[in-house]
Amino acid sequence: MRIAVTGKQGQVVQSLLRRGAETSVEVSVVGRPEMDLADPASIAAAFSALRPDVIVSAAAYTAVDKAESEADLAFAVNAAGAGAVAEAAARIGVPVIHISTDYVFSGDKASAYSEEDATAPISVYGRSKLAGEKAVAAANPNHVILRTAWVYSPFGANFLKTMLRLSETRDHLGVVADQTGCPTSALDIADAILAIAARIVGDPTPSLRGTFHLTGSGEASWADFAEEIFAELRRSGGRTVDVKRIPTADYPTPAKRPANSRLNGDKLARAYGIRLPEWKPSMKIVMRDLLNKGL
Numbered sequence: 001m002r003i004a005v006t007g008k009q010g011q012v013v014q015s016l017l018r019r020g021a022e023t024s025v026e027v028s029v030v031g032r033p034e035m036d037l038a039d040p041a042s043i044a045a046a047f048s049a050l051r052p053d054v055i056v057s058a059a060a061y062t063a064v065d066k067a068e069s070e071a072d073l074a075f076a077v078n079a080a081g082a083g084a085v086a087e088a089a090a091r092i093g094v095p096v097i098h099i100s101t102d103y104v105f106s107g108d109k110a111s112a113y114s115e116e117d118a119t120a121p122i123s124v125y126g127r128s129k130l131a132g133e134k135a136v137a138a139a140n141p142n143h144v145i146l147r148t149a150w151v152y153s154p155f156g157a158n159f160l161k162t163m164l165r166l167s168e169t170r171d172h173l174g175v176v177a178d179q180t181g182c183p184t185s186a187l188d189i190a191d192a193i194l195a196i197a198a199r200i201v202g203d204p205t206p207s208l209r210g211t212f213h214l215t216g217s218g219e220a221s222w223a224d225f226a227e228e229i230f231a232e233l234r235r236s237g238g239r240t241v242d243v244k245r246i247p248t249a250d251y252p253t254p255a256k257r258p259a260n261s262r263l264n265g266d267k268l269a270r271a272y273g274i275r276l277p278e279w280k281p282s283m284k285i286v287m288r289d290l291l292n293k294g295l
């Protein structure tokens, strides 16, 4: 199977490359400077020569706070750009697997969000990603939209790596305890993408198409996540860092984040038999990878 994925250094694209190297799946990356999602003219041409079986749309403008002051760029990349990638897939007759986010929800619901729940993003990033979902669905009926959340990995920038970096200079950290979600390893996402791609290529079954939630199993607040990271750091002989559990109001940011980001993964489990592992063991795998590299 040949997969073309958008982006180069991103967490999901790097995880797919690692998994591709471990399997017989051929993963090609399509990204800047040759293909810029903010430049529609560069998108269509980028895929035809590769002749992929499936296109994975993993690149996005992901700077949640910066998006508040760069809305035009966030929408160009996450909405128009994502739509153009899905259109490129439709033109060459292949499915597109597009990655979206928990931030399409407001966070007001008391329990985990299902795919049927109403979207109501509270940030520019969330609104741009929701517009991207709609553009993808309109451009290519042969689509799988995977909403994931709180992604971490040995690659790129993420909360886990931020915590490890801060641990080098800080003994105490205030971390918000009233936002709840599902930490998700990009390596687990890559495994799921490969399994989904293998199923949909050549199988037109309608129940395999549409929007699905895909996150690590279990749940945590950002403070729980940080505490687990520092507990693992300590177990590995690293420094001790105390987490002060704080309310969101004590950590002001330009973008609002949902208080409840938990996603219910039952639909994906029913359609594909896929459920991601619990977040704690997956987190330990990623931490071991990072600590072995000396980060």
Ligand SMILES: NC(=O)C1=CN([C@@H]2O[C@H](COP(=O)(O)OP(=O)(O)OC[C@H]3O[C@@H](n4cnc5c(N)ncnc54)[C@H](OP(=O)(O)O)[C@@H]3O)[C@@H](O)[C@H]2O)C=CC1
Pocket (backbone or CB within 6 Å): 006, 007, 008, 009, 010, 011, 012, 013, 031, 032, 035, 036, 037, 038, 057, 058, 059, 060, 061, 062, 077, 099, 100, 101, 102, 129, 147, 148, 149, 150, 151, 152, 156, 157, 186
């Ligand atoms: N990170 C998270 O916590 C979450 C992410 N998601 C979604 O998952 C997907 C993957 O996220 P993740 O791997 O973390 O992303 P990263 O932030 O790690 O990487 C972003 C990727 O997008 C690429 N990119 C950004 N702008 C452009 C552009 N104008 N043209 C071409 N490529 C561009 C980057 O390119 P380059 O390689 O050149 O830097 C990079 O490869 C995204 O759709 C994101 O919205 C969903 C939920 C949570």
Ligand SMILES: Cc1cn([C@H]2C[C@H](O)[C@@H](COP(=O)(O)OP(=O)(O)O[C@H]3O[C@@H](C)C(=O)[C@@H](O)[C@H]3O)O2)c(=O)[nH]c1=O
Pocket (backbone or CB within 6 Å): 062, 063, 064, 065, 101, 102, 103, 148, 149, 150, 151, 158, 159, 162, 173, 174, 175, 176, 179, 222, 251, 253, 257
């Ligand atoms: C660094 C830091 C953050 N925080 C808080 C701020 C925020 O509420 C929360 C997470 O902060 P971050 O900015 O790292 O994460 P954020 O950029 O909001 O992460 C999001 O990224 C996008 C791309 C998504 O799609 C989401 O699923 C989600 O993963 O932790 C603290 O409380 N203390 C700290 O020291």
